[in-house]
Amino acid sequence: MRINITANGEARSLDLDPRTTLLDALREHLKLTGSKKGCDHGQCGACTVLANGTRINACLSLAVMHDGDEVTTIEGLGSPETLHPMQQAFLTHDAFQCGYCTPGQICSAVAMLAEFEAGAPSPETPRGAAPTLSDAEIRERMSGNICRCSAYPQIVAAIRDAAEGRA
Amino acid sequence: MRPFTYERAASAAAAVEAAQAPGARFIAGGTNLLDLMKLDIEAPAHLIDVGRLPMAGIEATDEGGLRIGAMATNTAVASDPLVRARFPMLSEAIVAGGSPQLRNKARVGGNLLQRTRCAYFYDPTKPCNKRQPGSGCGALEGLNRNAAIFGASPSCVATHPSDMAVALTALDARVETLTAGGGARSIPVADLHRAPGDTPHLETALDDGELITAVVVPPAPTGGQAYRKVRDRASYAGGLASVAVAGGRLALGMVALKPWRATAAEAALVDGADPAEAIGRELAGASPLGRNDFKVPLVARLAVATMAEARAAANGGGQG
Numbered sequence: 123m124r125i126n127i128t129a130n131g132e133a134r135s136l137d138l139d140p141r142t143t144l145l146d147a148l149r150e151h152l153k154l155t156g157s158k159k160g161c162d163h164g165q166c167g168a169c170t171v172l173a174n175g176t177r178i179n180a181c182l183s184l185a186v187m188h189d190g191d192e193v194t195t196i197e198g199l200g201s202p203e204t205l206h207p208m209q210q211a212f213l214t215h216d217a218f219q220c221g222y223c224t225p226g227q228i229c230s231a232v233a234m235l236a237e238f239e240a241g242a243p244s245p246e247t248p249r250g251a252a253p254t255l256s257d258a259e260i261r262e263r264m265s266g267n268i269c270r271c272s273a274y275p276q277i278v279a280a281i282r283d284a285a286e287g288r289a
Numbered sequence: 290m291r292p293f294t295y296e297r298a299a300s301a302a303a304a305v306e307a308a309q310a311p312g313a314r315f316i317a318g319g320t321n322l323l324d325l326m327k328l329d330i331e332a333p334a335h336l337i338d339v340g341r342l343p344m345a346g347i348e349a350t351d352e353g354g355l356r357i358g359a360m361a362t363n364t365a366v367a368s369d370p371l372v373r374a375r376f377p378m379l380s381e382a383i384v385a386g387g388s389p390q391l392r393n394k395a396r397v398g399g400n401l402l403q404r405t406r407c408a409y410f411y412d413p414t415k416p417c418n419k420r421q422p423g424s425g426c427g428a429l430e431g432l433n434r435n436a437a438i439f440g441a442s443p444s445c446v447a448t449h450p451s452d453m454a455v456a457l458t459a460l461d462a463r464v465e466t467l468t469a470g471g472g473a474r475s476i477p478v479a480d481l482h483r484a485p486g487d488t489p490h491l492e493t494a495l496d497d498g499e500l501i502t503a504v505v506v507p508p509a510p511t512g513g514q515a516y517r518k519v520r521d522r523a524s525y526a527g528g529l530a531s532v533a534v535a536g537g538r539l540a541l542g543m544v545a546l547k548p549w550r551a552t553a554a555e556a557a558l559v560d561g562a563d564p565a566e567a568i569g570r571e572l573a574g575a576s577p578l579g580r581n582d583f584k585v586p587l588v589a590r591l592a593v594a595t596m597a598e599a600r601a602a603a604n605g606g607g608q609g
């Protein structure tokens with residue numbers, strides 16, 4: 123099946139077996155290997171990308187379901203010369219060890235702040251109130267991204283810095 | 290994954306018509322169906338993508354309730370100002386499930402129809418009557434710590450994992466559908482999932498190819514609302530038990546193959562029983578299996594705490 127997606131701002135056309143997941147299309151066909159495959163079952167968040175600005179697990183979506191979509195991966199957020207503030211904050215805070223979860227963490231964190239700005243609630247949000255960016259809120263909202271090296275304290279610190287414009 | 294063909298439905302009517310083909314299945318967010326297709330537990334021949342149908346709106350009904358389109362994402366429902374104002378417990382139940390990434394993708398219809406997460410169902414090397422009718426139930430005498438305590442049968446002791454469905458059951462919600470013949474039906478969420486009986490592979494009251502188009506929630510009952518869930522880690526984990534309270538109505542989650550409306554407890558409350566007595570009346574009918582015995586005292590305490598939280602909300606501790 124032929125599909126058209128905009129990957130990191132570039133229009134791409136792909137001829138794919140309908141079974142191809144969005145994650146495999148990005149990694150194997152578009153050679154955007156920044157997004158990682160951890161579990162392939164929605165259980166780890168390593169494959170987190172933005173589809174039309176919303177964070178999703180690319181492993182639990184078919185590429186054909188994204189015909190016409192704009193997809194952003196870690197490669198599209200910033201480049202080594204011009205890092206995204208969230209990428210810079212992760213570097214500054216040493217918010218990783220092996221780095222395998224990091225592209226997913228960073229994509230997730232960027233979208234998480236947008237969800238937060240839009241007032242989306244989490245289990246930490248008091249009933250009827252707007253959320254405040256407490257550490258508990260950051261941790262809960264980032265719970266879809268597992269880090270086996272357990273760099274969680276640094277990840278929270280990096281996200282806080284980026285959110286507060288210090289990165 | 291087995292090979293399949295794929296189409297994006299142009300309209301709800303076209304989707305229902307296409308679904309009459311043998312082996313055809315709807316796909317909404319895909320977060321449950323694709324998970325199972327990767328394990329060959331599901332092997333549809335044709336996928337009809339209903340995710341982009343214009344059925345994602347959330348509107349107030351004349352009676353003071355809400356009509357939620359079946360394609361609304363879990364995140365959109367949980368974040369909606371009307372949902373948060375009228376049914377705060379529904380928003381809280383939704384965000385207790387999965388992760389933000391999953392909730393961004395999952396739709397209302399798909400969430401209701403997600404299948405059990407029983408470990409034997411997920412392991413094609415093990416017997417499972419639900420996956421392969423007649424093969425036996427691996428969980429009955431196996432690792433059944435998260436098995437049902439209500440409504441199970443010797444054929445299947447699995448639980449339904451949805452958080453949202455538990456809240457909708459306590460709220461007396463109904464699903465609206467489009468049937469194969471083009472007709473519309475309205476089914477209480479409480480009647481959507483079947484008891485396992487000796488046919489646990491037959492899971493819902495829907496006909497083949499019947500499309501859920503919306504969920505209709507009636508006005509909130511007086512009295513507060515609350516939802517509590519207990520699980521093995523703080524977030525991003527399926528539940529061991531949950532309780533939804535809406536006024537005098539109670540539904541229990543992850544204790545049966547469907548959201549379990551606690552009618553015996555509700556009747557006891559009407560008769561003036563206190564919360565502990567009332568849930569005790571319900572739990573008198575529980576049939577734990579050994580490894581899941583803990584669910585009985587867990588639900589007892591959880592229900593009392595959730596009823597107290599709902600009462601506090603009704604007394605001005607929130608908008609519930």
Ligand SMILES: Cc1cc2nc3c(=O)[nH]c(=O)nc-3n(C[C@H](O)[C@H](O)[C@H](O)COP(=O)(O)OP(=O)(O)OC[C@H]3O[C@@H](n4cnc5c(N)ncnc54)[C@H](O)[C@@H]3O)c2cc1C
Nearest residue numbers: 164317318319320321322386387396398399400451452501
């Ligand atoms: C790691 C993980 C953890 C999770 N934890 C939780 C949790 O804690 N709590 C919880 O509640 N859920 C949890 N989930 C499940 C998740 O919420 C469901 O996968 C999701 O809600 C399914 O919605 P979907 O739109 O992606 O469904 P799909 O996968 O698209 O569809 C599921 C089923 O419904 C059918 N279907 C879909 N829409 C319709 C319709 N409109 N009419 C008729 N049939 C339809 C499909 O044919 C399919 O059989 C978890 C999932 C994962 C992967």
Ligand code: SF4
Nearest residue numbers: 407409417426446447
């Ligand atoms: S409990 Fe149900 S789903 Fe689990 S193994 Fe038994 S039959 Fe299968």
Ligand code: FES
Nearest residue numbers: 160161162167181
């Ligand atoms: S690879 Fe997608 S969630 Fe783990």
Ligand code: FES
Nearest residue numbers: 219221269270271
């Ligand atoms: S840095 Fe190794 S898994 Fe997170």
